[in-house]
Amino acid sequence: MGLFSKLKDKIAEQKEIQRLWAERKAKEAEDDAKRPSTTTIPFSKIDSSMPNIIALKEKKIEKKYENDIAEFLACVDEGKAEYTEAMVVSQEQHCVEEKENILLSGSSDNIDRYYRYYVKIADLNGTVYRELVLTTKKDLVKDWKKNVDWQKAENPDVVTDTDYPRVYVLHYYLGDEEFYLALDKAEFDNIASIANKIRFKTNQGVKCLELNRYNLFCCFW
Numbered sequence: 001m002g003l004f005s006k007l008k009d010k011i012a013e014q015k016e017i018q019r020l021w022a023e024r025k026a027k028e029a030e031d032d033a034k035r036p037s038t039t040t041i042p043f044s045k046i047d048s049s050m051p052n053i054i055a056l057k058e059k060k061i062e063k064k065y066e067n068d069i070a071e072f073l074a075c076v077d078e079g080k081a082e083y084t085e086a087m088v089v090s091q092e093q094h095c096v097e098e099k100e101n102i103l104l105s106g107s108s109d110n111i112d113r114y115y116r117y118y119v120k121i122a123d124l125n126g127t128v129y130r131e132l133v134l135t136t137k138k139d140l141v142k143d144w145k146k147n148v149d150w151q152k153a154e155n156p157d158v159v160t161d162t163d164y165p166r167v168y169v170l171h172y173y174l175g176d177e178e179f180y181l182a183l184d185k186a187e188f189d190n191i192a193s194i195a196n197k198i199r200f201k202t203n204q205g206v207k208c209l210e211l212n213r214y215n216l217f218c219c220f221w
Contacts, residue, residue, distance in 0.1 A: 020151070028155060029214035035157060038131040038180070038209055041123055043082035043171055048073075052189050059192040068199040069192075071174040081172040083188070086121040087164035089128060089221035093117050093138060094210060116200075118210055119167060119182050120219060126158045128221070131209040133169055133182040136197045153220035164221075174199055180208040 046053065053076055061069045075081045093115045118132035168188035170181045179200070187194050200208065212219050 025214045028218045035130040038129040043084045046081040065195040075173045088119045090120040090219040134208045135182045
């Protein structure tokens with residue numbers, strides 16, 4: 001076989017892979033749209049007598065976050081704050097801002113990128129939910145490692161593997177603004193430690209709930 005024939009076959013192979021990849025992304029997006037909304041996951045009320053809430057009330061909060069925590073505690077006292085324990089089945093990051101770094105002008109990589117991090121969750125019965133939930137940090141699920149061949153991977157609506165990382169998803173209001181936030185156990189037990197994260201700014205397109213970006217890639221679990 002000549003060099004030209006080999007090159008032609010390689011191009012054809014790459015085109016076929018791209019076609020299958022595009023089909024896979026479209027299928028995953030279609031399936032994901034049919035899953036229940038994250039807003040419908042069963043939540044439990046956060047009671048003001050819970051140890052983490054008592055500790056939060058007693059904790060000295062940095063002045064610039066006092067109003068945020070006061071509004072959170074008011075939400076708890078009004079019975080509008082909720083939480084649920086969930087499993088993390090996938091994780092991704094969203095670039096929310098790009099700024100030119102003037103110190104690196106002329107460099108091929110002179111753009112600073114700022115990210116927000118999200119997790120896709122399943123309830124403890126294994127039901128996978130649609131929207132991703134904003135998290136406090138990129139390494140929220142430190143021990144989670146999966147390397148799956150995309151052509152063999154499956155994304156079931158109900159996962160049977162219970163060995164996924166766990167998070168606590170908060171649902172609460174600060175004034176009239178609604179929030180969802182995923183915390184690890186240490187953060188949930190000590191909410192005062194994330195006082196600076198309790199009110200994520202929703203500017204620059206940042207939301208508490210986001211859809212998987214299947215137009216860019218697939219997510220597998």
